[in-house]
Amino acid sequence: MATRVNLDLHDELKAFGGKDLDLCYNCGTCTAVCSLADEGSAFPRRIMHLIQVGATERLKHSVEPWLCYYCGDCSAQCPRGANPGEAMMATRRHLISRYDWTGLSRRLYLSNAWNITAVLLVMLSVVGLFAFLHGPVVLDHVALNTFAPVHWIELGDLVMGGVLSFFLLTNAARMATWILGDVGMPAIPISAFVRAIPEFVVNFATQKRWRRCGTAQGEAKQNRRWLTHLILVSGYLTMFVLIVFFLKWFQTDAVYPIYNPQRWIGYYAAAALLYGTVVFAIGRWRKRDEIDKFSAGTDWMFLILLFLTTLTGLLVNFFRLAGWPLATYSVYVLHLAIDAAWLIVQVPFGKWSHFLYRPFALYLVKVRELAEKAAAADAEEAPAAA
Amino acid sequence: MSDDTPTPRRIGVFICHCGGNISDYVDVEQVRQAVAGEAEVVTAKTTMFACSDAAQQEMTEAITQDNLDGIVVASCSPKLHLFTFRAMADRAGLNPYRYVQANIREQCSWAHRGEMPAATAKATAIVRAAVARAEASEPLATMRIETQPRALVLGAGVAGLRAALALADMGLTVTIAERAQRPGGWAATFGRTFARDRSGAEMVEELLRRVHEHEHITLFTGAELIEKSGSVGDFTAVLRVANGDTVTLNVGAIVVATGFQDYQPTVGEFGWGLPDVVTLPQYKRMLDAGQGLHRADGRPVKTVTFLYCVGSRQGEEVERPNRYCSRYCCTAACHAGIVSAEQAPGLHQVHLFRDMRTYGKYELLYEEAQRAGAVFLRWDPEEPPVVASDAGGLTVRVKDRLLGGEELEIPTDLLVLVTGMVPRENATLLNALKLPLGGDGFFNEIHPKLRPVETVANGVFIAGTAQGPKTIAESVASSLAAVSKTAALLLKGYVDLEPFVAEVDEERCTWCGKCLDACPYKAIEKVAVAGKEVARIIPALCKGCGGCALPCAENAIDVKGYTDEQVLGMIDALLEEAAE
Ligand SMILES: Cc1cc2nc3c(=O)[nH]c(=O)nc-3n(C[C@H](O)[C@H](O)[C@H](O)COP(=O)(O)OP(=O)(O)OC[C@H]3O[C@@H](n4cnc5c(N)ncnc54)[C@H](O)[C@@H]3O)c2cc1C
Numbered sequence: 001m002a003t004r005v006n007l008d009l010h011d012e013l014k015a016f017g018g019k020d021l022d023l024c025y026n027c028g029t030c031t032a033v034c035s036l037a038d039e040g041s042a043f044p045r046r047i048m049h050l051i052q053v054g055a056t057e058r059l060k061h062s063v064e065p066w067l068c069y070y071c072g073d074c075s076a077q078c079p080r081g082a083n084p085g086e087a088m089m090a091t092r093r094h095l096i097s098r099y100d101w102t103g104l105s106r107r108l109y110l111s112n113a114w115n116i117t118a119v120l121l122v123m124l125s126v127v128g129l130f131a132f133l134h135g136p137v138v139l140d141h142v143a144l145n146t147f148a149p150v151h152w153i154e155l156g157d158l159v160m161g162g163v164l165s166f167f168l169l170t171n172a173a174r175m176a177t178w179i180l181g182d183v184g185m186p187a188i189p190i191s192a193f194v195r196a197i198p199e200f201v202v203n204f205a206t207q208k209r210w211r212r213c214g215t216a217q218g219e220a221k222q223n224r225r226w227l228t229h230l231i232l233v234s235g236y237l238t239m240f241v242l243i244v245f246f247l248k249w250f251q252t253d254a255v256y257p258i259y260n261p262q263r264w265i266g267y268y269a270a271a272a273l274l275y276g277t278v279v280f281a282i283g284r285w286r287k288r289d290e291i292d293k294f295s296a297g298t299d300w301m302f303l304i305l306l307f308l309t310t311l312t313g314l315l316v317n318f319f320r321l322a323g324w325p326l327a328t329y330s331v332y333v334l335h336l337a338i339d340a341a342w343l344i345v346q347v348p349f350g351k352w353s354h355f356l357y358r359p360f361a362l363y364l365v366k367v368r369e370l371a372e373k374a375a376a377a378d379a380e381e382a383p384a385a386a
Numbered sequence: 387m388s389d390d391t392p393t394p395r396r397i398g399v400f401i402c403h404c405g406g407n408i409s410d411y412v413d414v415e416q417v418r419q420a421v422a423g424e425a426e427v428v429t430a431k432t433t434m435f436a437c438s439d440a441a442q443q444e445m446t447e448a449i450t451q452d453n454l455d456g457i458v459v460a461s462c463s464p465k466l467h468l469f470t471f472r473a474m475a476d477r478a479g480l481n482p483y484r485y486v487q488a489n490i491r492e493q494c495s496w497a498h499r500g501e502m503p504a505a506t507a508k509a510t511a512i513v514r515a516a517v518a519r520a521e522a523s524e525p526l527a528t529m530r531i532e533t534q535p536r537a538l539v540l541g542a543g544v545a546g547l548r549a550a551l552a553l554a555d556m557g558l559t560v561t562i563a564e565r566a567q568r569p570g571g572w573a574a575t576f577g578r579t580f581a582r583d584r585s586g587a588e589m590v591e592e593l594l595r596r597v598h599e600h601e602h603i604t605l606f607t608g609a610e611l612i613e614k615s616g617s618v619g620d621f622t623a624v625l626r627v628a629n630g631d632t633v634t635l636n637v638g639a640i641v642v643a644t645g646f647q648d649y650q651p652t653v654g655e656f657g658w659g660l661p662d663v664v665t666l667p668q669y670k671r672m673l674d675a676g677q678g679l680h681r682a683d684g685r686p687v688k689t690v691t692f693l694y695c696v697g698s699r700q701g702e703e704v705e706r707p708n709r710y711c712s713r714y715c716c717t718a719a720c721h722a723g724i725v726s727a728e729q730a731p732g733l734h735q736v737h738l739f740r741d742m743r744t745y746g747k748y749e750l751l752y753e754e755a756q757r758a759g760a761v762f763l764r765w766d767p768e769e770p771p772v773v774a775s776d777a778g779g780l781t782v783r784v785k786d787r788l789l790g791g792e793e794l795e796i797p798t799d800l801l802v803l804v805t806g807m808v809p810r811e812n813a814t815l816l817n818a819l820k821l822p823l824g825g826d827g828f829f830n831e832i833h834p835k836l837r838p839v840e841t842v843a844n845g846v847f848i849a850g851t852a853q854g855p856k857t858i859a860e861s862v863a864s865s866l867a868a869v870s871k872t873a874a875l876l877l878k879g880y881v882d883l884e885p886f887v888a889e890v891d892e893e894r895c896t897w898c899g900k901c902l903d904a905c906p907y908k909a910i911e912k913v914a915v916a917g918k919e920v921a922r923i924i925p926a927l928c929k930g931c932g933g934c935a936l937p938c939a940e941n942a943i944d945v946k947g948y949t950d951e952q953v954l955g956m957i958d959a960l961l962e963e964a965a966e
């Protein structure tokens with residue numbers, strides 16, 4: 001089966017951020033220095049090559065971009081300055097936009113105007129909703145649950161969660177069929193899907209593969225980055241659980257004593273989120289490490305909105321404790337507006353999705369591995385039976 | 387000529403180890419002992435490196451102390467050290483033509499490794515033959531010839547024009563003969579050229595302006611060399627010029643700058659013959675025309691594919707393969723890619739190369755082409771690209787080595803065959819110059835490193851792509867090298883020639899005239915000596931080929947340095963060895 005080349009592909013990837021990839025002359029240095037590439041997956045050179053020759057279909061089926069954690073060793077060593085690390089990043093953006101069947105993701109990635117417009121639209125809608133539907137405004141004390149009754153908010157959460165999950169999961173399903181549908185893939189027994197689940201859970205929770213990435217730069221540095229990210233994720237997940245499963249307990253007008261878990265769990269999550277976003281933003285600002293050298297508009301949007309969501313959340317809490325009703329209500333509306341914008345724009349269509357796609361890719365690799373093992377075992381048995 | 391010296395000759399023999407190159411395979415001591423016993427051998431020695439200063443010093447001392455009148459050095463090929471040892475003999479006061487070199491390295495030790503006894507016997511025979519030749523040697527003197535301060539340049543491409551200007555600037559009178567009606571060669575047809583984007587046409591225009599203005603240069607177009615006679619420093623050249631007339635010139639040297647031709651693919655070779663398949667020269671003309679790129683059916687070209695190494699670096703798949711790399715084409719194709727991207731922004735380009743040979747600073751052009759969006763893909767000569775055409779247009783299929791040999795299908799609007807350089811068709815010239823060609827069909831230099839512009843014909847130099855593929859810069863560099871050799875020859879005013887010419891024994895000669903017919907160089911004339919008609923050799927014209935000696939029934943002709951006595955003596959020595 002011949003691959004029909006699509007010479008628009010490298011321009012497309014350049015638009016997604018891989019601007020120097022044309023310079024690659026396929027020497028393979030990047031693959032040689034990559035501490036994650038192994039016999040089974042010779043990236044990033046292979047990906048560079050697929051992009052250059054316009055092997056659109058091959059690229060669509062590739063899992064490798066998700067196996068790269070962007071330490072940037074390859075970019076640092078590339079004799080051509082082709083920035084293979086950034087090309088891998090661009091490929092992830094490109095893939096996210098291809099998994100997304102609505103086409104929205106593509107527009108958000110390729111245009112800052114779309115991005116900002118989308119964020120403002122969502123924010124305005126949230127503010128608009130509150131303008132018409134908010135509860136009574138109590139001014140002599142803080143009564144947030146009267147202004148925004150928690151069961152309504154919870155319902156909103158669920159509706160939004162349901163819609164976003166729908167998009168995200170359908171996209172992930174496309175990802176799975178493409179990756180598992182690559183040429184030479186053996187038939188996959190159901191058991192493989194089940195037995196690979198721990199791979200997903202462990203990687204989702206720990207991103208442990210990342211710790212093997214970039215060992216050339218010194219383990220300490222790479223570990224620090226991984227740890228910062230882990231803290232950010234822990235904060236995020238904690239907040240997520242609080243809001244989705246314990247909103248009634250979390251959003252309350254009662255003031256709990258400081259040693260109550262409701263207080264310190266919330267503070268931990270907020271602190272972790274602020275710390276993570278600030279550290280990463282400073283990195284991107286300074287551009288010292290390879291990974292920080294290039295930032296797409298969406299990368300900034302991701303960090304800024306997450307930071308602002310957390311900040312406004314904290315402010316709501318402080319105003320409430322301070323007993324300032326109007327400040328509490330208005331910042332609360334702002335908080336929800338930013339949060340909704342961040343979630344809607346980033347979860348199924350943007351950078352947030354890597355949260356799911358990365359461990360999911362490792363899960364799919366595991367599935368493939370198990371299927372291959374099963375096929376090999378079958379092949380061994382077959383002639384014996386004959 | 388026979389030598390009536392009654393006293394026996396005093397020959398010295400020096401046998402070289404060549405630091406093991408010889409002595410590892412030949413027992414040099416045994417050779418020494420074998421020849422030491424020869425009647426006229428006064429001294430026989432071995433030495434580690436005969437060419438070293440110390441060994442040469444030792445040999446000069448032996449020549450004077452032992453009063454030697456002939457020497458043999460048994461060592462490497464005379465191509466390497468003939469002149470070294472001749473000079474050594476000269477320093478010691480021995481006539482240099484009484485020195486004989488015996489080649490026991492290339493012709494013995496290197497050829498017979500691991501066969502020491504046989505190799506030693508062969509070496510002994512070679513040395514004995516050399517001794518026999520030295521015994522019959524006579525003192526000879528070089529011939530001095532006055533040179534004409536005029537040069538003939540063949541071809542008015544960049545190489546020829548540049549050579550003519552430089553020679554004329556040194557005060558020599560120059561005639562340029564250009565076969566075509568229009569001077570300038572290839573470069574005159576080019577717009578932007580690498581490496582600096584200068585227009586080839588403008589460059590040639592500038593050269594031509596200076597040529598026309600120069601009082602010492604005459605340029606003939608539509609002109610060809612049809613005959614050449616005479617010898618280095620003093621040639622007679624006959625040109626056939628545009629109106630069919632002939633012009634006869636007397637020149638001291640000839641510079642051959644007749645250039646190259648572009649390779650013409652055979653029908654079917656990489657799709658040649660299909661619509662929208664062009665060669666690089668054709669594509670360059672499309673670019674230079676600046677009318678945009680269009681397919682045969684008039685549609686604009688959105689994708690162009692370059693296929694490198696067409697007609698170069700061929701293997702057994704063709705009957706008479708061009709094995710060489712054409713040098714210019716990788717860079718020219720990258721450069722064409724850059725120009726294309728400027729002229730047609732958004733144009734897709736695929737470059738199917740074998741090895742990227744944008745050597746030296748041309749590497750930057752490769753990078754620039756990449757930046758301009760050209761995609762480079764390597765093809766394997768084992769599985770060359772296949773070109774097909776259907777209603778939709780052209781498709782090139784190529785195996786991608788980096789994808790495990792997966793086949794890529796490249797739809798393309800235009801396919802450019804990056805054709806190499808081949809020698810120009812030049813039968814008349816070859817006939818007139820009698821120059822041997824190299825295996826690749828280009829003119830051949832004597833030594834690729836040390837004598838890059840001289841040919842086996844003394845006074846005939848080669849310049850530019852007539853010698854093999856080159857860029858403009860390289861063509862000009864080689865043409866200036868030819869200029870310096872030409873000027874060194876002609877400005878000195880004379881040239882010393884080797885004395886190995888034929889000689890007539892006037893007593894024996896009966897003037898039958900057979901030698902006159904046999905001489906290809908018109909070096910024989912009839913003269914009257916003491917009332918008798920005899921043949922006489924004109925030494926300046928004689929090449930010492932010996933063609934006249936053969937038909938002479940009276941055995942009246944001998945070639946100096948290779949007399950019958952010498953050659954027969956060598957044969958006897960070899961037979962004697964074989965009989966032992
Ligand atoms: C498509 C293409 C693109 C190129 N682009 C570049 C570039 O961008 N930069 C670069 O540096 N080089 C380039 N080159 C190489 C460049 O063309 C050559 O290096 C240069 O033209 C060689 O000059 P020349 O004088 O040796 O030979 P030529 O240009 O071939 O000139 C030889 C002349 O001798 C004449 N002649 C032939 N036989 C006889 C005869 N018997 N008697 C009298 N005259 C005779 C011919 O008519 C001709 O005029 C390119 C070549 C090609 C084919």
Ligand code: SF4
Pocket residue numbers: 023024025026027028029030031044045048074077078079080081082083084
């Ligand atoms: S990206 Fe750089 S290091 Fe990797 S193959 Fe290309 S040129 Fe080599």
Ligand code: SF4
Pocket residue numbers: 694695696698699710711712713714715716717740741742743804806
């Ligand atoms: S210069 Fe390049 S295209 Fe030309 S023959 Fe050599 S390798 Fe082939």
